[in-house]
Amino acid sequence: MTVGKALPGAEMTPLCFIFLLISNTASVSTQFNGYNCDTTYHSRFPGERDISVYCGVQTITLKINFCPVLFSGYTVADLALNGHHGDAQCRGFINNNTFPTAVLFSIGLSTLEACGNSLVVSTAYGSNAYGNMSLVQIGNVSGFIDTPDPPTIISYLPGLLYKFSCSYPLEYLVNNSQLASSSAAVLVKDGNGTFVSTLSMLLYNDSMYNQPLSIPMAGLALKTRVFAAVKATNLDKRWNILMDYCYTTPSGNPNDELRYDLFFGCHKDPQTTVLENGKSQMGRFSFEVFRFVKHRHQKMSTVFLHCVTKLCRADDCILLMPICGRRRRRDEGVSLGYPPAASGNAIITAGPIITRSDETPASNSQLASSDSSQPMNPVTSALISGVVILGGISVSFFLLSLHLLQKSRRPSTAASGVWNPTFK
Secondary structure, eight states: OOOOOOOHHHHHHHHHHHHHHHHHHHHHHHHTTTSOOOHHHHSSOOOGGGEEEEEOSSEEEEEEEHHHHHHTTOOGGGOEETTOTTOGGGBOEEETTSSSOEEEEEEEGGGTTTTSOEEEEEEEEEEOTTSOEEEEEEEEEEEEEEOOOOSSSOOSSOOOEEEEEEEEEHHHHHHHHTTOBOEEEEEEEETTEEEEEEEEEEEESSTTSOSBOOOOTTOBOTTOEEEEEEEESSOOTTEEEEEEEEEEESSSOTTOSOOEEEEETTEEOTTEEEEESSSSSEEEEEEEOOOOGGGTTSSEEEEEEEEEEEEEETTTHHHHSBOTTSSSBGGGOTTTSSOOOBOOOEEEEEEEEEEEOOOOOOOHHHHSOTTTTSOOOHHHHHHHHHHHHHHHHHHHHHHHHHHHHHHHSOOOOTTTOOOOTTOO
């Protein structure tokens, strides 16, 4: 018996499988080229174990296994905090000195909401700052890291999403930020050359600007008046401070799209009072604190204060201030023949100012007057009850009398008006 030759297709099948396996391995190896990744362990899509969260005393650090991200078809530029893919500050950076290669994100506790991170305050039973067990308020910081959606209708790449959260005692978050006040250095040119001055903004409890603002653990009550002061260093008497524009945001980012203006030019919030501006080496104003509506489901709201400030020569500051009620601004400086001397603008920030919502349901007793809220005398109560009972009995007798009176009357015929003797 002779053995027949194998079919050509049967010989090609194992060869094709081996070639496909080698090509896939080479493709993955090329994809991981330059990074500390293992094709055996990292040729997969990301999972929950690929993110590590470190809740530090100053920053929250996020560490993501970068190899599955590469395998999924993305790069480090595709990962961003809370969908802020257009903001370079919200992206991570590669650490190729570890195995596997990781992408690191760092979130400072003083700028928690800069990239859209959420701060939710809750109450739990635990140890307070003095070591005593009591109800303490917990600030939970949470957010996510994701990849952008493609501009097309469909995509063959998986969407990546990593979630994280850290919990801190709210008192620690408030004390840690310490109502941080950013400083800005401005360069000023005058006839004697140039000099650098540092601007800063501080918050106070009182109108005398003696007591620094102190925020209770429960937050400030709404409509509490806060006093702000903008100061400068390295100034002589020729220069004053001019606040052009002051506003608030729910985050520490001065460029936050959500903002509420306190004053700008001739426009001013009704609850804001500008005490001193452009007249000395200190700018002062006050305003009543509020809450941002975006924090409606939270017990507290964070408010950051920002001011666009400049230095101006004492004689020229009045020329840079608006003439309210007219269309022309004084900062044109055309009538003087020379431009007013001033520095460039600098943005300075203070906060967070933490306010509580104070949302309490109103009951009938709360809506009543002060007289009706007092407890009723027992004698008065008994007299009122007796009057009500007697009134009810009187009404009952009256109705009964009417019924008997109507029954005693005999009906008459409509045709003759004569009593019908058969109706007895």
